Amino acid sequence: MKADTAIEVRNLVTHYGDRAILKDISFSIPKGKTTVILGGSGCGKSTLLKHLIGLLKPTSGNIFINDRDIALMDETALNDMRKKIGILFQGAALLNSLTIAENVALPIREHTKLEKSTVDIMVRMKLDLVNLSGFEHFYPAQLSGGMKKRAGIARAMALDPEILYFDEPSAGLDPVTAAGLDELIIKLRDVFRMTIVVVTHELPSVFMIADHVIMLDAGNVLFSGPLAELTASDHPKIRRFLERKAEEESENPEDYLKIIAGE
Amino acid sequence: MKIEIVDYKGMKVISPAGEIDMHSSPILRKEIMAFVGQRITPLVVDLKEVTYIDSSGIATFVEGLKGAMSYGGKLKLLGLAPQIREIFSFSKLDKVFEIHSSADDIIQG
Numbered sequence: 001m002k003a004d005t006a007i008e009v010r011n012l013v014t015h016y017g018d019r020a021i022l023k024d025i026s027f028s029i030p031k032g033k034t035t036v037i038l039g040g041s042g043c044g045k046s047t048l049l050k051h052l053i054g055l056l057k058p059t060s061g062n063i064f065i066n067d068r069d070i071a072l073m074d075e076t077a078l079n080d081m082r083k084k085i086g087i088l089f090q091g092a093a094l095l096n097s098l099t100i101a102e103n104v105a106l107p108i109r110e111h112t113k114l115e116k117s118t119v120d121i122m123v124r125m126k127l128d129l130v131n132l133s134g135f136e137h138f139y140p141a142q143l144s145g146g147m148k149k150r151a152g153i154a155r156a157m158a159l160d161p162e163i164l165y166f167d168e169p170s171a172g173l174d175p176v177t178a179a180g181l182d183e184l185i186i187k188l189r190d191v192f193r194m195t196i197v198v199v200t201h202e203l204p205s206v207f208m209i210a211d212h213v214i215m216l217d218a219g220n221v222l223f224s225g226p227l228a229e230l231t232a233s234d235h236p237k238i239r240r241f242l243e244r245k246a247e248e249e250s251e252n253p254e255d256y257l258k259i260i261a262g263e
Numbered sequence: 264m265k266i267e268i269v270d271y272k273g274m275k276v277i278s279p280a281g282e283i284d285m286h287s288s289p290i291l292r293k294e295i296m297a298f299v300g301q302r303i304t305p306l307v308v309d310l311k312e313v314t315y316i317d318s319s320g321i322a323t324f325v326e327g328l329k330g331a332m333s334y335g336g337k338l339k340l341l342g343l344a345p346q347i348r349e350i351f352s353f354s355k356l357d358k359v360f361e362i363h364s365s366a367d368d369i370i371q372g
Contacts, residue, residue: 112285114319118292121322125354159285160317191353 001067006031006163006195007052012061014047021047022058023219034189034196034209036227039216040241041201048216049167049199053087054078065163083111086156086164090171092148094140100127100151101136107158126154130184146177153184164188166198170205182208203242207231215241266294271366275303280312283320291320295327304336305361307369311342321354328360337361339369 001008007029014022021044029035037045050056051063054070062069070081094103104123108114114122127133130150140148149169156164166185170178182205189196189211198209206213206227213230215223217237223230230238239245264287269276277294281287298306306327310316328338341363343351351357363369 108285108319112319114285114289115292117326118288118319118322121325122318125318125322125325129354160319191349 001064002028004031005029006065007197008062008064009052010062010064012048012051012063013059014051014056014061015059016047021219022051024061025216025219025221027214027221027224029195029197029214030212031195032189032193033211034185034198035212035214036206036210037197037199037214037216038201038206038241039222043216044219045199045201045216046167049165049197052197053085053165054081083159084162086159086161088149088152088156088164088166088169090168092140092152094148094151094155096140099137099139100132100143100154103140103151104155104158107155111159122158123154126157127151129157130154144177146173146180149173149181150184153188157188160192161194163195163197166196166200168200168202169198170200170202175204178202178205179208185209203244264290266290268294269309272370274305274307274366274370276307276309276366278309278312282315283313283323284315284317285319288317288319288323292323292326295323296330299327299330299333299336302334302336304331304334305369306331306336306338307366308338308340309342309366310340310344310347313342313344313347316347316350321350321356324360325356339363341365341369 005028010026012022012025013020037048039045047056051058054073058071061071063071065081070078073081098106101123104126105119108119108122127136130153132147132150132154143151169181173181185196185198186209188194200206210227213223213225213227214221215230215238223233223238231242264279264281264283267278269278277298279291283291295306324338331338339361343362348357351360
C-alpha cells in the first residue's frame with residue numbers, strides 16, 4: 001500500500017446467492033481526503049460499504065486497511081479494526097432508550113478505561129463539535145432528523161477514528177439541513193485530517209464534499225479519480241448520471257415480449 | 264507515552280513524550296491530578312515531545328484546568344507543535360488554556 005492510501009481494494013468479487021453484486025473491482029481511497037462512492041440505486045455501493053467495514057465477507061479479493069487484509073480477519077481482529085473507524089448509519093442508529101450523551105459515551109465506556117469525569121468532558125466536546133451543546137439529556141425521539149444525524153456523527157467520532165464512513169448522510173433531510181451536514185463533513189476533514197468515505201447518490205452533496213470519487217455501475221467501477229476528472233468526463237453513463245437523465249431503454253420489443261410472456 | 268517531571272529553574276514541569284491517546288491519557292491524568300492535589304500553580308505541561316493528542320488527552324487537560332481553577336491556580340501549556348495547536352484552536356481551547364512558547368516565557372510572566 002502507498003503511504004498516502006487509506007484503503008486499497010483489489011479484485012473484490014461478491015455474490016448474493018448466484019447473483020454477482022461486485023464484479024472484480026479494484027480501487028484506492030486516499031488518506032485524509034473525502035471520497036464519495038457514487039452510483040445509482042442497486043449499483044452495489046451499500047454492499048461495498050458493508051465490505052469496507054467488515055460486515056460482509058467477499059467471495060474473493062482483498063481489502064487492505066493499514067496494510068492488513070480485513071477480508072481475512074476473524075471477528076476479534078475485525079472488532080479491533082472497528083475501533084479505528086466510525087460509521088454514521090442511514091437512520092443514525094441511536095439507542096432510543098439512552099440520552100444523546102449516553103449514546104456518545106457508550107463506545108468510550110465499552111472500549112476504554114477512562115474515568116467518568118474524562119468521558120463526560122469528551123462527550124461534551126463531541127456534541128459541541130456537531131453543534132448539539134445543550135442537548136446532552138435529550139432522547140433521540142426528541143430530536144429532528146438533522147439533529148439525530150449530527151448526534152450519530154458525534155457517536156461515530158467518539159473514539160477519534162482514523163476513517164469515518166457515512167451511509168447516505170443526506171437521506172431524508174431537507175436541502176438546507178443536508179448542506180449543513182456537508183459543511184460539517186468538510187470541517188472534520190480539514191481539522192482532523194480524517195479519511196472520510198461517503199456513500200451517496202445526492203449530486204449537490206458530491207460537488208460540495210468530494211475530493212475523490214468512485215463511481216459504480218452494475219457492480220463495476222465506472223470511474224475512480226478526482227472530482228474534477230469526473231465532471232470533465234465524456235463517458236455517456238457518467239454524463240447521464242451527472243445530468244440526471246434516465247437510462248436508455250435497454251430491451252428491444254422482442255426481448256420485452258419474451259420477458260413478460262415468460263419464455 | 265513516557266512522562267517525566269522536570270525541574271526547570273525551580274518550576275516543576277510535566278513533560279509527556281509520544282502519543283497521548285485513550286490508553287495513555289489516564290497516566291497523564293494521574294500526574295496532573297497529583298499536581299492539582301498539591302494545589303501547585305502554575306501547573307505547567309510541556310508538549311514539545313508529544314507527537315499526537317486525541318480527545319481524551321484534551322479532556323484530561325480540561326479536567327486539570329478545572330481542578331486548578333478550584334484553588335485559583337492556572338494550567339499553562341508550552342511547546343505545542345503546529346498540528347496540535349490547530350486541534351486546540353479548533354476546539355476553541357486555545358482561548359481557555361494559557362499557551363506559551365517556552366518555560367522562560369512563563370517564568371518571566
